[in-house]
Amino acid sequence: MLNRSQSKFLSLTATYALLATGLIFIIFPYIWMVLASLKPSAEIYNRLIPTRITLEHYRMVFSLGSTGSTSPFVRAIFNSLVVSSITTLSVVFFGAITGYALARLRFKGQNLLKNFILFQMLFPIVLFLIPRFLLMIRLGWINTYQGMFSPFMMSAWGTFLFMQFFKTVPQSLIDAARLDGCSELRIVFRIMLPLSKSVTIIVAIFTFMSMWDEFLWYLIVTKDYNLMPLSVLLGLYTRGEYSSYPGIQVAGATLLTLPILALFYFFREYFTKGITMTGVKG
Amino acid sequence: MVIPYILFTIIFWVYPLIWGILIAFKKWNIISPVTEFVGLDNFIKILHDPLFWISFKNTLIFMVVFVPLSIICSLMVALLLNRIKLLRSFFSLGYLMSYVSAGVAYSIVFRLLFSGDGLINSWLGKVGITIPWFSSPKLAMVSIAFIVVWKFLGYYSLIFLAGLQSIPSTIYESAEIAGASKWMIFRRITVPLLNPSFTIILIFAVILSFNIFTEPYMITGGGPLDSTQTFMMQIYYQTFTALHAGYGSSFAITVAIISFTFVFIVKKTIEKDMIYS
Structure with missing residues (x-):
């Protein structure tokens, strides 16, 4: 025994x-x-x-490109970075000011807006795909960066997270800043955001990651290989020109994975925190 | 300060939502300026569209594999993680690694790794079996479900782990004193008290099942024999290849209603369980 x-x-x-x-x-x-x-x-x-x-596959990836132009993969990485970064900055910026107003200011229709944001999160993305595409056609934004990022510039989820956290900041800090003549915008960026480092990082990394991974929307709004983010370029190449070059596909997949893995490594505790706070997008 | 948000929401959320509903009752090929009001015709057409029912069936197959498998595996991982102190964050981060992988990237990896003559089959071949993971119509959707389990295992485990840690240890202690067996404790205490975690994971999993696109698009292209066609693939194909915007939109609305119904059923059943226990 x-x-x-x-x-x-x-x-x-x-x-x-x-x-x-x-x-x-x-x-x-x-x-x-x-x-x-x-x-x-x-x-x-x-x-x-x-x-x-x-390193032959990587050499291929970085040298592909018709007659002297930069490799389409390098451009695609650049495009991914531009679209993901703009969206991330925008979601944090507008999420913070909207969240601040909802949590700490008084205005007409405030509760209505709060409930509306919760209500928005119930709607599946499938309902927006087609009409947003039509909207992009109407705006002439097919094959543009703004076409790729504009529908994601503000997020109900990010706003909600900021609002929840901003509720916990002591009122005395806000009052003191107002006495010093701070504008409300300054209060958000000088007081609220520095105090909410983890929420800000969580909103930023999850937004960046979802934009970097996004596939279907980019597939719909970009037809120009020069403007495609990496996910779509790699996807289309894998199904098309390079379907019989597994080496190039895997090298591309590695390039698509590594930046997010690096992000994950540096901000690892925020990933776990973000997920356990739940409500994080699936 | 809320004006940008309101303007944005009107332009990119409310307006598309309404527009999408309106064109669902129209026949329109995007290119021509002419739209024709057809009432409920699109919705009736969906019910007679064999690919709608095939996608529905495939989604159900996906769910039947994905939901129980991901819940059982991630609950097991969470229970194991909950038992250790040393290296706990190492393991939970390790399990989370698959979650941060990009859809296109892991689809490429799994397609090559599990292809007919890929590494997994050449290993299996040594013991005399090969499995047609993606080339058998019976297996392809199941294989895709396995991949998605791989992706979300760590994510769901973390939600379960947070749930487990919120259960006060005094409950377990008093149950042990009362002489309850381990299985009894699990069945009567752990599972009921994890109810919120179960609910949120089930809802995530159901919503996800209706949104599968990248994996079949990249790995199988919907085949073999339409066995991996999904709702999203159909909506993509109808709208952006066949240019039937009206039909695609009514398809999207139908899918949204079905997924709402599923989520609603999940919520109702689980809430019932809660009251009994």
């Missing part, structure tokens, strides 16, 4: 063993991806460990 501490030790060991096994399943596709992007094409399908390391 095992005594109590022995059986406790055994069960703890089993717990770690199970967790580690599960973790291998989670991480394996990443390991495979990175290795595959570095091995000769012939080995992608049937070998895990490459016989030699090669």
Whole structure:
């Protein structure tokens, strides 16, 4: 018979063993991806460990481009960065001021607006796809950056998060700032935001990540390869021109994954915090 | 200060929403300026559209695999994480790694990894089996569900873990003193008190099931034999390839209503459970 501490030790060991096994399943596709992007094409399908390391796929990715122009992949990375960054800044900026007004100011229709924001979050994205596309046609924004980011510039979710957090900031700080003659905008950016570092980071990273990953909307509003974000360019190339070049596909997938992984590494505790606060977008 | 938000919402939310509902009753091919009011014709057409029913069936297959599998696995991971102190954040972050992967990227990875002559099958081949993950019409949607479980496992685990940690340990202690078995404690205390976590995860999972697009688009293109056609694929195809904006819009509304109904049913059933326990 095992005594109590022995059986406790055994069960703890089993717990770690199970967790580690599960973790291998989670991480394996990443390991495979990175290795595959570095091995000769012939080995992608049937070998895990490459016989030699090669950068040929990355060289292809960065040199593709008709006659002397920059590689479409480099441009696509740039496009992704532009669209994701603008959206992130905008969601934080407008989320903060709207959230502040809803949490700390008094105005007519305030409760109506609060309820409306909650109501907005119930509507599935599928309802907006087609009419927003038609709107972009009408505005002449197909194949433009603004066409890609404008529908996402303000988020009910981000606004709601800011509003909830701003409620907890002591009123005395706001009163003192007002006595000093601070404008309401200045109060938001000089007092509220610095005090809400974690909410701000959570809103920013989840917005950036969802814009970086976005696929369907970009697929709909961009037809010009020069303007496509990386996700769409890679998606279309994989289905089209480079469908028989797995090396290029995997190298592209690695390039699409790494920035978000880096973001995840640097802001890891905010990812967990953001998710446990729930209500985070699925 | 709220004026930008209100203007934005009117232009990019209220106006499209209403416009979308209006064109659902019209026949319109986007290019021509002529729109024709057809009443409920589009909706009636949907009910006779075999691809609507195929997509519905595929969505149900996806849900039947995805919902229980992701909930069981993530609850297990959360229970394991809840038992350890050392390395807990290492493991929970490790499990979250798949969540931050981009749809296009992991679709490429899994398509190659699980292809007919891919690495997984060449390993399985050594013991004499190969599995047609994406090339068998029976299996393709199930394989896609597996991939999405991979993606959301860590995310759902964290929600469960937060739920587990909000259960006061005194409840467990008194149950143990009363001599309850581990299974009894799990069944009668843990599960009922995790109700909010179950609810939110089920709702997320159901909504997600109706929004599947990137994976089938990238991996199977809807095939083989339409076995991975989804609602989103249909809406995309009808509107942006076939240019039937009116039909696409009524399709979108129908799908939204179905997904609302599912979410509503989930909420109602779970709330009932709550009262019994």
